[in-house]
Amino acid sequence: MKADCDVAVIGAGVAGSAMADAMARRGWETALIDKEVFPRHKACGEFLSPESAGILRRLDQLGTVEALNPPAITSVRLHSERGVSLEIPLPGTAWGISRHALDAKLQQSARMRGVRLLTGWTAAAVEKNGCGDYSIDLRGRDSGNLRLTARSVIAAWGRRPPNGFLTPVHRRGRSYVGLKSHFTGFDSSPAVDLYFFRGGYFGVSPVEGERLNAAALLDRAGLNRRETGGALREIWGSAAERIPALRERFDKAEAVPGTQAATYPVRIPTEPSPWNGLPCIGDAAAVIPPFCGDGMAMALRSVELCVPLADAYLRGTCSLEEWRSAYTRHYHRHFAGPLRWGGWMNRLLAYPTAAAWLLRIGSVAPETARRLVRATRLGD
Numbered sequence: 001m002k003a004d005c006d007v008a009v010i011g012a013g014v015a016g017s018a019m020a021d022a023m024a025r026r027g028w029e030t031a032l033i034d035k036e037v038f039p040r041h042k043a044c045g046e047f048l049s050p051e052s053a054g055i056l057r058r059l060d061q062l063g064t065v066e067a068l069n070p071p072a073i074t075s076v077r078l079h080s081e082r083g084v085s086l087e088i089p090l091p092g093t094a095w096g097i098s099r100h101a102l103d104a105k106l107q108q109s110a111r112m113r114g115v116r117l118l119t120g121w122t123a124a125a126v127e128k129n130g131c132g133d134y135s136i137d138l139r140g141r142d143s144g145n146l147r148l149t150a151r152s153v154i155a156a157w158g159r160r161p162p163n164g165f166l167t168p169v170h171r172r173g174r175s176y177v178g179l180k181s182h183f184t185g186f187d188s189s190p191a192v193d194l195y196f197f198r199g200g201y202f203g204v205s206p207v208e209g210e211r212l213n214a215a216a217l218l219d220r221a222g223l224n225r226r227e228t229g230g231a232l233r234e235i236w237g238s239a240a241e242r243i244p245a246l247r248e249r250f251d252k253a254e255a256v257p258g259t260q261a262a263t264y265p266v267r268i269p270t271e272p273s274p275w276n277g278l279p280c281i282g283d284a285a286a287v288i289p290p291f292c293g294d295g296m297a298m299a300l301r302s303v304e305l306c307v308p309l310a311d312a313y314l315r316g317t318c319s320l321e322e323w324r325s326a327y328t329r330h331y332h333r334h335f336a337g338p339l340r341w342g343g344w345m346n347r348l349l350a351y352p353t354a355a356a357w358l359l360r361i362g363s364v365a366p367e368t369a370r371r372l373v374r375a376t377r378l379g380d
């Protein structure tokens with residue numbers, strides 16, 4: 001019996017939407033599934049790194065993003081709670097762009113290519129059926145269940161796989177809470193600011209619509225110690241008390257109602273898992289330490305690696321095993337370095353003294369600072 005589609009992509013974030021779009025462009029019948037209904041706000045720093053532009057161009061998505069008029073960002077400013085700051089020019093122009101706008105725009109582009117978009121549907125189980133195709137059980141947010149069959153399935157479900165795909169890697173490591181809100185009334189400059197303090201950091205980045213996005217990543221233990229109840233404003237206030245540079249900016253800020261989002265747990269496994277019974281792209285394959293601001297670029301790069309192999313598999317010119325082996329090899333070659341350095345910096349910057357020293361070293365040896373930042377990134 002013919003499958004309902006050639007490719008089913010589970011997860012319609014940055015990775016899944018770009019993947020679905022690319023497969024539909026190659027002529028494959030594609031379904032894109034997400035449990036959420038879009039547009040929606042998402043806990044994210046919303047900083048689209050300079051590395052993204054080249055990847056978006058190759059995926060033919062540069063125009064999609066530029067159409068949203070995102071503000072340009074040309075430098076990163078790092079601040080420690082010991083009052084040390086360091087500004088590093090970015091290796092190219094980055095953008096600030098809300099996930100509210102970006103994810104919906106990428107989905108719209110995919111839909112225009114003929115992708116069948118199924119939002120409000122949770123993929124509860126995926127299994128191989130007797131014909132070698134996959135059956136996906138979907139649970140509707142508002143209405144019953146649905147079973148979809150596909151010749152191939154791509155996992156783009158982000159950091160948290162459905163239960164059947166949870167491995168020990170997903171349970172390991174420190175757990176963080178991610179939060180975000182948009183603000184108005186801030187001073188705005190073409191820079192992303194990262195404020196590091198014990199147990200977390202705040203990232204502040206301009207986004208479209210003359211707003212600033214403030215995102216925080218806080219270690220769960222630190223959050224409990226502060227007994228804040230988790231409200232972003234309280235957490236922000238408590239961080240601002242200790243970081244002078246943040247306090248000055250916070251004075252004039254007004255939170256935009258309806259733009260708050262939170263996520264828990266954020267775990268940063270040290271080992272990537274690009275194949276978990278299924279090909280995984282984006283955060284499903286590896287969680288990039290958020291302060292690197294490169295998670296979306298890496299998600300898009302994984303799409304670039306996966307598309308030609310998925311295409312070859314569907315054409316019958318490569319087996320599933322060849323796809324697995326080539327994708328896993330390419331993935332490790334591209335991502336091992338940035339993941340190792342990013343994980344190491346993430347741990348170091350959680351300690352105020354280490355963070356202050358790192359920033360001091362960066363101010364007297366800017367080339368060393370630039371190299372360190374480059375080591376956490378993909379390049380384009």
Ligand SMILES: Cc1cc2nc3c(=O)[nH]c(=O)nc-3n(C[C@H](O)[C@H](O)[C@H](O)COP(=O)(O)OP(=O)(O)OC[C@H]3O[C@@H](n4cnc5c(N)ncnc54)[C@H](O)[C@@H]3O)c2cc1C
Pocket residue numbers: 010011012013014015016033034035036043044045046047048049121122123124156157158159160161162177178179203215216217263266281282283284288290291292293294295296297299
């Ligand atoms: C606090 C924080 C700040 C960050 N800041 C930045 C930043 O400034 N810049 C940057 O580049 N990156 C940043 N990141 C990382 C970035 O958010 C991720 O790398 C990026 O979202 C990965 O995209 P993705 O498409 O793989 O996953 P996601 O965007 O998470 O998309 C996964 C989608 O899958 C859906 N889904 C999950 N399970 C199912 C299921 N069972 N059935 C159906 N749908 C499902 C979800 O609803 C979701 O829409 C940050 C992350 C955090 C936590």
